Amino acid sequence: MTDDTQAYRDAGVDLDAAEEVVQEYKGLVSATRTPGVMGDVGGFGGLFSLVDAGFGGMKDPVLVSGTDGVGTKLKLAFQLDKHDTIGIDCVAMCVNDIATAGAKPLFFLDYLATGKLEPHQAAAVVAGIAKACKATGCALIGGETAEMPGFYPPGEYDVAGFSVGIVERSQILNPANVKGDEVLIGVASTGFHSNGFSLVRKIVSDHNLDLNESYGLGRPLGEALLEPTALYVDASLKLVELGATAVCHITGGGFPENLPRVLPEGVGARLRPSTWPTPPVIDFICDKGQVPTADRYRVFNMGLGLVAAIDAGSADSTIAALAELGHDAWVVGELGGSKIEIDFDA
Numbered sequence: 001m002t003d004d005t006q007a008y009r010d011a012g013v014d015l016d017a018a019e020e021v022v023q024e025y026k027g028l029v030s031a032t033r034t035p036g037v038m039g040d041v042g043g044f045g046g047l048f049s050l051v052d053a054g055f056g057g058m059k060d061p062v063l064v065s066g067t068d069g070v071g072t073k074l075k076l077a078f079q080l081d082k083h084d085t086i087g088i089d090c091v092a093m094c095v096n097d098i099a100t101a102g103a104k105p106l107f108f109l110d111y112l113a114t115g116k117l118e119p120h121q122a123a124a125v126v127a128g129i130a131k132a133c134k135a136t137g138c139a140l141i142g143g144e145t146a147e148m149p150g151f152y153p154p155g156e157y158d159v160a161g162f163s164v165g166i167v168e169r170s171q172i173l174n175p176a177n178v179k180g181d182e183v184l185i186g187v188a189s190t191g192f193h194s195n196g197f198s199l200v201r202k203i204v205s206d207h208n209l210d211l212n213e214s215y216g217l218g219r220p221l222g223e224a225l226l227e228p229t230a231l232y233v234d235a236s237l238k239l240v241e242l243g244a245t246a247v248c249h250i251t252g253g254g255f256p257e258n259l260p261r262v263l264p265e266g267v268g269a270r271l272r273p274s275t276w277p278t279p280p281v282i283d284f285i286c287d288k289g290q291v292p293t294a295d296r297y298r299v300f301n302m303g304l305g306l307v308a309a310i311d312a313g314s315a316d317s318t319i320a321a322l323a324e325l326g327h328d329a330w331v332v333g334e335l336g337g338s339k340i341e342i343d344f345d346a
Contacts, residue, residue, distance in 0.1 A: 025123075025143075028130040032140040036106060045140030048107050050166065060169040067162035068093035073197040076225055078156050080211060083121050085228040086159060087128025089194045092229035093251070094163040095136050096306075099236035099249040100262065102173045103165030108133050108246035110143035114157035117147045125159055128228070136233040138163060172277055175264040177245040178335070182309040184269060185318060186332035187241075190307035191279045195228040195252040196299045200225065203289035217280050224281040232306045235327045239308045240320050246309040250301040254338045257298070259307065268337035271297075271307075273344060276330045278303040297342050 029041050036053025039046075070089045077086050086168055087110075095105040110129050112122060122145060133140045143161070152158070192200060204211070204221075211222030236247050246262040259269050282303065286296050296302055310318055314332050322329040333343070 018220070021035070027070055027124055028123075028126050029140050032130050032133040032138070034106075034137065034139040034211050037139045037141055040168045041142065042143075044169075044247045046101035046107065046109060048139070048141060048164075050106075053106065055166055058166070058168055062103075062169050062172060064098045064101050064165045064167055065162060065166075066094045066097035067160065068097065068194075069158065069160035071197055072201060073192075073194050073226070074158065075201060076211070076222060080222045080226065081155075082222070082226060083124035083126050085226050086326070087125045087130070088132040088228035088231075089128075090159050090161050091129055091136070091138070091163070092231050093194050094161055095132075095138055095165070096229070096232045096236070096245065096249045097251075098163055098165040099233045100173065100249050100306075101165075101167060102171050102237070102240040102247075103167040104237065105138035105163050105165040105233060107139045107141045108161055108163045109141060110159065110161040111146070112143065112157060113146040113148055113152065115147070115149055115152035115154060117145065121155075121157070125157070129161070132228075132231060136231055138233075154160060155208050165274060171240065173240060173245070173247060173262070175246070175262060175267075178262075178264055178267060178309060179245060180264070180267045180335050182245055182335050183315050183331050184271065184290060184310045184333040184335065185308045185310055185315060185329050186276050186304035187232065187235050187242075187306035187308070187322060188230070188276070188328040189250070189279065189303055190230045191281050192228040192285075193251070193301055193305055195301070199289070199291070200285055203285050203291075207288050211289070215284060217284060221281070221284075227281075230305050230327075232327075234325050235306060235322055237320055238325060239310070239318065242310065242321060243314055244308040244310045244318075248307045250304055250307060254296075254298045254300060254302070255307075255342065259340050262309075263335070266338050267335060268339040269331040269333060269335050270341045270343055273297070273302065273342060275332045276303055293344065294342070302334065307332065
C-alpha cells in the first residue's frame, strides 16, 4: 500500500473497499446485459447501440428519459439495516415514468453516495437495481459510487438513477390522444411505493410504532413499509398495445397532481375509492395518524400505482390481460368534468 493510499484512507476514503465493491458490481451488471450493450463496466461512459438492440428499423424513434431517487424511505432501510429492496424502488420510479409514454426502457445508470463505503450494504442496493433492471429488460450499463466522508451520517447513503427508453414517435402517448369519455382502470400498488415517507415516518415516530411488530398486518411493519415499488413496464406497454389513451404513474402528489399531467387541459376525472382495495399497511398508517381522507388521496397512491384511460368497451378484456401479467386491476372511475374528483359516496 502506498503512502498516498494510506493518507486517503486516513481522510475517510477506502480505495480497497471501493475496488471490492466494483468487483462485486461486475457480476450483477453482466446479468442485466441486453443485445444493445457495448463494452463492459469500467469505462467512463456506458455505450448502447440501438441497431444492435434491434431498433434500427424504426421509422421515427424517440428517446424518453426519466430520473428519480428513493427519498426518505431510505431512513427506514437504515433503521432496519435492510437494503436489498431499495434498488428496486430506484429503478421502478424511473422506468415506470418513461413507460407511461409508451417507451420501452433500454438502459439504466445509478448513483450511490455514502460517507463511508460499506461493501455489503452497497452490494445489496446494487443487487436490487440489477434485479429490477433484469425484470424490466433494462440493461444496467454503468453508475457511480461516491465515498464522501463527513457528508453523510455513518451507515447512511443516498441513491438515485436514470433510465432511457425508446418509442416510435407515432405511438407516443400524450394528452392529445385523450377523447374525454374513457373509463379509468387502476392497477394495484404494493403499498406506499416510494412517496409520502416524510409523513409515514412522522406517524411512526409520533405514535412510537415498533417496526418489528406486525400490528395485524401479517408481517413486521418495517417489512411492509419497505415493500418495493411495483414494476409497471409490462403493464404500461400492454395498456398502450390495447388502446389506452393515457397512462399515469401515481407518485408524489397522489391523484390530484398526477392525473392532470396526462390529460388535456380542461378534462377532469372522477375516481370512486369503493371500487378498489387499499393495502392494509396504508390504511393502518393513515388511521393511526388520523390523516384526513382527502389528504390521503393527495399524498399517497392509496392502492393504485397506475391509472389508465381506455374505451369502456375494452375495459374487461384489458383487466384480464393485466391479470395474465400478474397485475390486479379494476375500473375505478371515468373521465369527465373539468377537475379531479374523488367520489367517496359512490
